[in-house]
Amino acid sequence: MCGIVGAIADGDAIPFLMKGLSRLEYRGYDSAGVALLSEGTIERRRAKGDLSALRELLRRNPPRGAIGIGHTRWATHGAPSEKNAHPHIVGETAIVHNGIIENGGALKNALREKGAIFTSQTDSEVIAHLFHAFLADGLAAEDAFAKTLESLEGAFAIAALTCSAPNSLFAAARRSPLVIGRGGAGVYVASDALALAAEAESLIHLEDGERARLTREGFSILNAEGRAVKRVPKKMALQSEEASKGGRRFFMEKEIYETPEAAARALAVPIGEEDGFSAARMRDARQIFFLGCGSAFYAGLAASCWMEKLAGVSARAEIASEFRHRGAALSKRDLAVFVSQSGETADTLSALRHCEREGVPTLALVNVVESTMARLADWTLSIGAGPEIGVASTKTLICQMILLARLALSVAKPAEAKEAREDLSSLPRKLQEALALSEALRAMAKDYLAPSDYVLYLGRGAGYAVALEGALKCKEIAYIPSDGAPAGEMKHGPIALIQEKTPVVVVAPYDRLFPKMLSNMEEIAARGGYLCLLTDAEGAAASKDLTRASVALPAAGEIGAPILHALAAQMLAYHCAVALKHNPDRPRNLAKSVTVE
Numbered sequence: 001m002c003g004i005v006g007a008i009a010d011g012d013a014i015p016f017l018m019k020g021l022s023r024l025e026y027r028g029y030d031s032a033g034v035a036l037l038s039e040g041t042i043e044r045r046r047a048k049g050d051l052s053a054l055r056e057l058l059r060r061n062p063p064r065g066a067i068g069i070g071h072t073r074w075a076t077h078g079a080p081s082e083k084n085a086h087p088h089i090v091g092e093t094a095i096v097h098n099g100i101i102e103n104g105g106a107l108k109n110a111l112r113e114k115g116a117i118f119t120s121q122t123d124s125e126v127i128a129h130l131f132h133a134f135l136a137d138g139l140a141a142e143d144a145f146a147k148t149l150e151s152l153e154g155a156f157a158i159a160a161l162t163c164s165a166p167n168s169l170f171a172a173a174r175r176s177p178l179v180i181g182r183g184g185a186g187v188y189v190a191s192d193a194l195a196l197a198a199e200a201e202s203l204i205h206l207e208d209g210e211r212a213r214l215t216r217e218g219f220s221i222l223n224a225e226g227r228a229v230k231r232v233p234k235k236m237a238l239q240s241e242e243a244s245k246g247g248r249r250f251f252m253e254k255e256i257y258e259t260p261e262a263a264a265r266a267l268a269v270p271i272g273e274e275d276g277f278s279a280a281r282m283r284d285a286r287q288i289f290f291l292g293c294g295s296a297f298y299a300g301l302a303a304s305c306w307m308e309k310l311a312g313v314s315a316r317a318e319i320a321s322e323f324r325h326r327g328a329a330l331s332k333r334d335l336a337v338f339v340s341q342s343g344e345t346a347d348t349l350s351a352l353r354h355c356e357r358e359g360v361p362t363l364a365l366v367n368v369v370e371s372t373m374a375r376l377a378d379w380t381l382s383i384g385a386g387p388e389i390g391v392a393s394t395k396t397l398i399c400q401m402i403l404l405a406r407l408a409l410s411v412a413k414p415a416e417a418k419e420a421r422e423d424l425s426s427l428p429r430k431l432q433e434a435l436a437l438s439e440a441l442r443a444m445a446k447d448y449l450a451p452s453d454y455v456l457y458l459g460r461g462a463g464y465a466v467a468l469e470g471a472l473k474c475k476e477i478a479y480i481p482s483d484g485a486p487a488g489e490m491k492h493g494p495i496a497l498i499q500e501k502t503p504v505v506v507v508a509p510y511d512r513l514f515p516k517m518l519s520n521m522e523e524i525a526a527r528g529g530y531l532c533l534l535t536d537a538e539g540a541a542a543s544k545d546l547t548r549a550s551v552a553l554p555a556a557g558e559i560g561a562p563i564l565h566a567l568a569a570q571m572l573a574y575h576c577a578v579a580l581k582h583n584p585d586r587p588r589n590l591a592k593s594v595t596v597e
Contacts (some may be wrong), residue, residue, distance in 0.1 A: 001549040002074050002197055003020075004070075004071055004157055004159050004191040004218065005020035005071075005188070005191075006070070006159040006169050006171075006189040006190070006191070006225055006307070007066075007067070008066065008168075008169055008186050008188075009066045009217055010066070010186055010343075012064065012066065012184075013065055013186075014034065014068065016185075016186070016188070016199060017068050017069075017070035018051070018054075018055065018070070019052060019069075019198065020070065020190055020196065021034075021070050021195070023192075023197065024190075024192055024195050025072065026050065026245060029050075029074050029477045030048070030068070030075050031086075031136065032054045032070055032071065032072045032073065032078070032082035033045060033073075033086050034068055034069070034070040034071075035068060035072065036065030036066075036068035037066075037163065037166055038063055038064050042089055042093075042094050042163065043056055043063035044063075044162070045057050045061065045092065046085040046086070047082060048080055048081055051072075060306055064121075066151060067395045069087055069094065069161055069169070070087075070096070070157045071086035071087060071272055076100060078120060078121025078350050079121070081113075083119055084120045084121055086122075086124060086200045088127070088128040089128060090125075090131070091135075091136075092135065092162050092164060092257070093128050093131045093132045093160065093161070093162045093163075094128065094130070095124065095127045095128045095159070095160040096124075096158070096159050098156065098157040098158075098176050098177075098191055098265075099154060099156035099157060099176045100153055100156070100567070101126060101153065101154045102153045102154035103153040104126050105123075105537075107126040107129075107130065107151065107152075109113050109264040109353070111126060111130070114390075115378070116129045123550075127158060127160070128160075129177060130143055130147075130148040130151055131145060131160060131162065134148060139166035140416065141162050141168065141170070142165070142168075142170070144162075144359075145160060146211065146222075146226065147213065149211060154174075155477070156173075156174050157174075157176040157191050158171065158172045158173075162195070166302075166485075167215055168223045169187075169213075170213055170214075170217050171189045171206065171211065171212045171213075171214065172210070172212070173206040173207070173208065173210060173211075174208060175208055175372070177191055177193070177205070177344045178191055178428040179191075179193050179205050180204045180212060180219055181193070181196040181203050181204075181218075182201060182218065182233065183199040183200045183201045184201070185199060186199065187214045189212070190482055193368075193389060195234070196236065197331075200551055202233070202235055202354075203236055204219075204231050204234070205232050205375075206318045207229075207375070208372070209223060209372035209455075209552060210222065210223050215423075217543070218226065219340070220564070222240070224261075229406065232496065233434050234370070244452075249578075250578075250583070250584055251390040251585045252477070252574055252584040252585055255388055255389070255394045255575065255586075256394050256567070257435060259416075259431050259435070259567055260429070260435070261428070262395040262399050263395075263398055263427050263428045263563075264428040265401040266385070266399040267402060267406075267424065267425065267427070267428070268384070268568045269381060269383070269384050270298070270401060270408065271403075271406055271410060277378070277379040281335060282311075282313060282410070283311070283313060283411040284333075285313065286314070286331050286333040287314045287315065287316065287331075287334050288304075288307060288315040288316075288334070288335045288337060289315075289316060289317075289318050289337065290318065291320040291323055291339065291348060291351050291352075292317075292320055292322055292338065292339035292340060292348060293320050293340075293346075293348055295347055295392075295397045295469055295472065296320075296341065296348070297317060297319050297320070297340055298397070298465040298469045298472075299400040300318070300337070301410060301465040302336075302350055302401055302405075302562055303317070303404035303405070303407070304316055304317045306404070306409075306462065307407075307464045308397070310408050310415070310416045310420060310558075311408055311413070311416075313411060318351075318388070320338070320345070321347035323354070324350055330355065330358045330360050331363075332359040335360070335362075335406075336361070336362045336371060337364075338351070338362045338365065339365045339400050339404070341367045341385075341388060341469065343364065343368045343371020343554070344371050345371055345373075346574065348373065349372060349373055350407050352364070352377060356535060362378045362379070362451075363377060363378065364380045365380075365384065365400060365403050365404070366381075366383065366398055367382070367384075367385045367386075367388065367461075378554050380505070382401055383396065383399040383403050385549075389585070390584065391476075391585065392473055392476055392477050392570075392587065394570050397469065397566060397570075398431070398567060401423065401562070401563050402427065402563065405559045408559075420557060420558065420559050423558070423560040426556070426560065427560055427563060427564075430458065430553075430554040430560065431563075431564065431567055433553075433554045434564050434568060435571075437552075438571055438575075441551055441572045441575055443547045444551060444572060444575075445576040446541040446576075447549065448532050448548060448549060449478070449503050449532070449576045450478070450480075450579040452502065452503050452577050453480065453496060454502060455480055455481075455482040455502075455503050455504075456471075456485065456494055456498065456502065456503075456504045456505070457474075457483065457485070457507065457553075458484075458485055458486070458487040458504060458505070458507065458517075458520060459484070459487060459506075460508075460516065461487065461562075462559075462561075463513075463565065464486045464487075464507075465566075466562050466565045466569055467486075467505070467506045467507050467569075469484070469570070470484060470572065471483055472484070473551065473569060473570055473573030473574075474572075474573045475534075476590055477573055477574070477577040478576040478577040478580055479582060479587075480576065487506070487517055487520045490524075491523070491530075498528075498529045499527065499528060499529070500527075501528065501529075502527075502528075503530045504524050504528065504529045504530065505532045505533075505534065505569070506520070506521060506524075506531060506532070506534065507534050508533060508535050508540035508543075509536050509539060509553075510535060510537075510542065511561065514542070518546075521547070523544055525546045530548040531543075531547040532547070532549050533547045533549070533550035533553070534550075535552060536552055536553050536555040539552070551568060553568055
């Protein structure tokens with residue numbers, strides 16, 4: 001969730017470090033800092049808050065140096081503060097760290113017994129103390145770094161520098177992403193390739209357990225056993241303009257409006273017989289598990305509905321963070337499908353590794369094809385969404401749903417599949433039409449959701465997944481307490497929360513379930529709740545006497561309707577956040593890529 005950048009630059013490293021950190025702001029953070037090797041010493045600047053505070057500090061007191069590291073911290077161990085911000089310095093060493101050092105407490109106690117004095121509450125500081133201690137024992141810098149890594153338990157990405165090796169930068173990755181880049185102006189390291197978009201021409205991702213030494217001439221990589229690793233760099237695929245807002249007010253708005261184009265790419269992603277994966281593997285599976293966290297779990301929930309109804313294959317959606325702890329009964333005849341934007345979500349990766357240990361075949365649907373999840377899974381599909389900077393998942397969720405629907409259709413009964421494929425193929429056009437309804441959604445948000453202190457979302461079938469997505473977005477970017485519930489469960493509890501003027505967002509396309517939804521709407525109206533309906537033209541006409549506000553989306557089938565309604569729910573939350581003067585790109589306490597469990 002934190003962000004790492006490092007550089008051996010041709011000149012001052014600060015401009016790169018700050019540009020790289022700014023590209024990582026989307027991951028979420030509460031403090032930031034940089035450290036540079038400067039004429040035999042290490043200069044550091046740290047600040048609580050966003051990058052503007054660090055920029056002002058650098059403006060008043062700029063450090064100088066061509067080799068440096070930078071970090072944006074999201075608090076885990078210790079409150080957000082300057083003293084807990086990275087980089088951490090001990091003597092002649094400085095480090096930045098993502099992840100959690102599981103034996104940090106034990107290491108800290110052992111180091112204190114040897115006279116170490118800690119100045120922060122973080123687990124990360126023990127890394128700097130260890131590095132310093134091994135150097136003090138007389139080890140060369142590279143050997144001291146290796147010994148430091150051997151002492152650590154947990155998942156981490158680390159970048160480090162030391163006055164003992166004034167022309168080098170050290171890096172290591174264990175179950176946490178780290179990428180090395182080369183460009184005309186330097187050699188770089190970062191926790192996300194996006195940080196290197198303007199500078200690096202080629203990339204290499206460190207594999208689990210690898211460490212690297214960067215110099216002006218390039219870099220060398222060693223595996224966990226200390227053996228040299230040779231890997232061919234890959235061309236940088238990202239462009240710097242992909243990290244811009246494209247004239248929109250927020251990244252979230254820009255990315256919502258990129259959804260039709262992203263959907264067209266998702267529809268074109270090859271799903272073939274490559275590398276042993278085939279429709280037969282899904283059709284013959286005893287059970288298919290769809291695993292993800294947050295919005296990715298909701299995509300899997302919709303997919304489980306489609307897989308069972310259209311293909312007759314037993315399927316269930318699982319929250320990845322709970323999966324390996326609850327002792328699910330697994331078989332080698334199952335298939336586990338993992339859904340993630342970043343491909344680095346720690347809980348989802350842990351569930352994937354659990355399935356691997358149990359011999360369950362794995363398929364990953366990711367937006368970052370060189371991510372850890374993509375490399376670990378037996379098979380991988382790119383969802384094709386393109387870079388997504390906003391913390392709240394938008395176009396990525398839509399593309400996940402499209403790819404999952406296509407998987408279901410690849411094993412569907414022929415009679416069911418033809419109409420559904422036509423439904424899917426029309427989605428880019430219909431998503432574009434749905435975007436034209438932005439003003440109606442803005443009015444609904446402004447008049448009913450934004451003034452309220454609670455919102456209930458209801459749906460049925462795959463529409464329940466949309467209700468959960470709408471409630472999540474309302475919570476995470478508008479900060480309004482919200483629940484998503486199956487409409488049939490309303491009478492089993494949620495109805496107690498409905499009173500005069502309570503806004504209830506109902507996901508109700510005019511389909512076979514609409515009559516039941518109409519009954520639920522009548523119950524809400526009878527209690528004075530404000531019905532805010534996401535539907536289509538027929539649904540709006542059939543319920544006009546009950547609703548306070550309705551938005552008629554393009555008519556679509558059993559797969560297309562939930563996807564269109566998911567876009568509308570995202571837009572509704574976006575407008576709600578803006579009406580309340582919140583920044584939807586930077587929701588408090590949240591991060592884009594959750595790389596710790």
